[in-house]
Amino acid sequence: MASIDSPSTSPNLALAAQAAILALPVTEERRMADCIRVLAMDAVEKAKSGHPGMPMGMADVATVLFTRFLKYDAADPRWADRDRFVLSAGHGSMLLYGLLHLTGHAGMEMEVLKNFRQLHSAAAGHPEYGEHPAIEMTTGPLGQGISTAVGMAMAERMLAARFGKSLVDHRTWVICSDGDLQEGISHEAAALAGHLGLDKLTVLWDDNHISIDGDTALSFSEDVLRRYQAYGWAVKRVDGHDHAQLAAAMAAATRSKKPTIIACRTIIGFAAPKKAGTAGSHGAPLGADEITGAKSALGWNAEPFTIPEGLKARWEEAGRRSAGTRRSWLKRLAKHPMRVEFERAMAGKLPENWAEGLNALRATFATEKPKIGSRIASQRSLGALVPAVPEMVGGSADLTGSNNTDVKGVPAIGPGNFNGRYVHWGVREHGMAAAMNGMALHGGIIPYGGTFLIFADYLRPALRLAALMHQRVIHVLTHDSIGLGEDGPTHQPVETIASLRAIPNLAVFRPADAMETAECWELALRRTEGPSVLALSRQALPALREDATENRSARGAYVLAEAEGARDVTLIATGSEVQLAIAARATLAEQGIQAAVVSFPCWEIFAQQDEAYRASVLGTAPRIGIEAGIGFGWERWTDAFVGMNGFGASAPAEKLFEHFGITAPALVTAAKSLLGQGPNTQGQSK
């Protein structure tokens, strides 16, 4: 038998190895794996689009996992104590759909598979969270799955620490590809998983030596397992088509005191007579000849999209494997003293009276009128919220003292110790954001995490996925403008807010003072349909509000200061620039120009308000915006804009506001110009 362990596989070598495997006696479990293979071939062929090679290569691995190890019950895919399974190599989506179909999951009938990659099909091109309850997350962008799984595994440990092993005791399994391991995000997440000792996390790596460009040796020659050992992981290497080897490695993983990665040496497109072991089987239909040849090689005689009854029955049995375990768990849950609290947290419902402390804080802000950075106001808000909302878990990408994300008396988790509610993520923004997604997806945790606003760029792909998956994750992004001062243009987010506002279903909050900060925290926590960003100032901001009765940020924008009499102009501002609008309003009034000031903490929410409310806020007078960022997107709301035209600079903050002309006098001048009363500096600044 030709070795499939050679570092680089020529197609011929792969075909020889394949022939040797196919010459072995066919077991029932091999046949079960073949079910996955033929469904993948058939569905991709019918769709004329998709990735057959990975499901064909990983069918044996998946079969061993789903028939012998994974704890799940097809009758209740949302069972809270199920094992989590993440298909990080999301392009191999037919592997997952095939498994869900075969194990008898409702909603993944054969008709659905026949509509693979068609509009409104639950069997979308890549697994999409929400399309089917057994899809744990949306995958496809490489590196996200494995990193999100780290967050799921963290959530499991933290909830087990809170609710006990009788309610929370499950594993997290990942199938990943070479590409997942090349992506930087997976490095961040794997390093953290090793650091924390997430022993219930197992990664099954599809070590197929093939990437889209060809042999992985073109670009990938590192010793992956040695690298994972360096992270503190247990490692194994197995023949990914040898069920006994696979079972032994998975069993060892369940006993390991460390997270485990198992390199499963596989042949991509296994069984295809010519394309097996080549990039040709990766991302396109195999074609009729190859499919005929593959089925013949497998000894498969059934029609397309047909699974012989005996095999289907055996698979459905596998889908019921843990049904008894689930029933026992339900009994334990029913009697558990923390049942109500567990169910509440897992359902994502906030505790009763969760807002009491925050409301008290708002009342304090109204009387105290603190002049503090909104990052400090955020910390005070957290001090009111975190004790009241036990599922809130905070953290920072090594900027705790700058992001002010910690709360006194709330301990951090650490290696082997999950009895805490704070995470020192390290300088790993992207891994943090993905793991936060995993915590939210797992359920039972509302994650918030901090870094500088500029580094939203580092975590953007994970944040986009949170928006796509409708997950409540909250990013506390401080140092939100040139107001951070001396650190200079690398740290000054001039276009970052605009770029975040562009992401669908992401709420970007930029509060103007302590009161609005508390209000925005309330809104972010209430927002169950997607992620939120709190863009917060480093510098102190004066209190602009004295009324605490109503959450005025709740409609996205509101008239903070109406004009005396009819409006001549409306000044619209966010965050640290609202104070400038208030000052400009006073100056304009002295000159006989009546200006209203609109505070605009959240565009996304305001855009969803009814037209009457929006009209009442925006008014009919000319409008001018001010924000210490670029004007991109402001044209939607205003006729003119005062802000940045490019990158920032290194200097003390107050010098920078002067230098870039983001001041109350500049706003006065621009407003007058807009009204035809000044030198011609009118119009959008770009």
Place this chain on the structure above:
Amino acid sequence: MASIDSPSTSPNLALAAQAAILALPVTEERRMADCIRVLAMDAVEKAKSGHPGMPMGMADVATVLFTRFLKYDAADPRWADRDRFVLSAGHGSMLLYGLLHLTGHAGMEMEVLKNFRQLHSAAAGHPEYGEHPAIEMTTGPLGQGISTAVGMAMAERMLAARFGKSLVDHRTWVICSDGDLQEGISHEAAALAGHLGLDKLTVLWDDNHISIDGDTALSFSEDVLRRYQAYGWAVKRVDGHDHAQLAAAMAAATRSKKPTIIACRTIIGFAAPKKAGTAGSHGAPLGADEITGAKSALGWNAEPFTIPEGLKARWEEAGRRSAGTRRSWLKRLAKHPMRVEFERAMAGKLPENWAEGLNALRATFATEKPKIGSRIASQRSLGALVPAVPEMVGGSADLTGSNNTDVKGVPAIGPGNFNGRYVHWGVREHGMAAAMNGMALHGGIIPYGGTFLIFADYLRPALRLAALMHQRVIHVLTHDSIGLGEDGPTHQPVETIASLRAIPNLAVFRPADAMETAECWELALRRTEGPSVLALSRQALPALREDATENRSARGAYVLAEAEGARDVTLIATGSEVQLAIAARATLAEQGIQAAVVSFPCWEIFAQQDEAYRASVLGTAPRIGIEAGIGFGWERWTDAFVGMNGFGASAPAEKLFEHFGITAPALVTAAKSLLGQGPNTQGQSK
């Protein structure tokens, strides 16, 4: 002497180790290192802002490097064959400024240091490319420096392969921090460096066990050196305050056949009596007491901002160390047969007649009128350009066949073989983009690289730095809309183009057909002041242009089809939607509505045109935009918009355009509505 090799350092241990080091006899080289320390303390103190701890901790490492190893001549910091030095831990900028001052670089006089972190000072908060000719790149966002340095080292090898060792034979040195190594981007770059065998790259890791949140053990417990061994690097561990150990390790690195990482165990804030070895010395002025104490511990008696003459002379000698080497090199260059070509490439000037092939291709496109994806038109453009521009180096993040970035007959580089002009970057978008920056910064190479447009999010921080540093790097980003079809919302960039347009000094091109694609390639290559993105379609696009004489994309937007008579409405479109505007124009004309069609391949360039030209293109009639992306930012140009309102879906492309209402009939309806002639669907779509 207390060990400083303990895995976790308590402040007391660090102070004991520090005392032991300070008790050793003071050498002249230690004194030279102290010069760096006192300048860092003084400058940060005067600025009341900055990071003294890192320069104080790494002063010994930097002294050994700059006095014994680094090839540079303070008299000519842009000497082409100098060693490149990258301060990846950019927050320690005073280390670099101190070194440049001490070695006698013009433009970094003591007055400049006294203006550390002040407006217009070359000594900005973080090193800023362009502020001083010896600053090789802008650093600060962690992970960028080390990854960009990989590109510099690649450039050196590739230029050496082209021009020979007599002209190109230098090393790349990096000082990096724990944070650099935690960031995912550095994993991508380090894996590639190991794969390629970049033996002239040396990383000096400031292994100080301190992060902002406290001891690195809070989040960082991996075995870094074992990890780098897994990548194929040589590794060393030394006492970062022991000059002999440092010199031995650096000497070994210069002989290594692999890239080398040297873990330099240091005490952050070295010499500070209380704050040494703690996060307290990292990111804030030490305060008068600590500075007095530190200077006393060092035996330093000079006034602030004063370097004793003898030490300054010794440092300036170091700054001249390689002056003779440079003179010899200049002589070799003068006689070299490839001198003119070398100087041209290093100056970033395109070859004469570089555009001839491209012009011929444009003429071909005019007559042939090919219906091809713009990614295919891009590949044909590359076929005309790459042979004519020998400094163009292409690549793809493992999507060569999809991005169409390869050119027949142009070989790829590989391990130990740099005689090529194509890079298989692996699934490492961020590392690729940073290394492309490094190639451009090195000079002599114009890098272009491909991935899917959606994965611009993965490389965004590096792209932003390219814009900030004014580097000509070209990103070929294909599959630019829902037009990619079945892969679904994870792969469909609906907000990506908007988010890229928001980045200052980035030109985003979205060509409408083959002709515009060739035009945009010409513009991207001519654009020396910053990076470009080419957003290209997967799907075939009909030819819309027959004229090849003028590059009509060169002004950013132009009237592709004027109205018959006075304009009733102007339809503005980009990329694959221009064909829809053309079709809608015909339908509208049948209904008596005269529409002009504006093709708008590049917003950034159009915004820079004079007002008269802009007015001539935009016209005075109502304007409606169409683009298969969200409308964010379009309000600047149009009164209404047809496009996306949120994420995409998985289905064949033509179904998606129907489903999301991005069609010629939808545009007709919207245009009529805008003109008050249809049902009330008017206005911006969001």
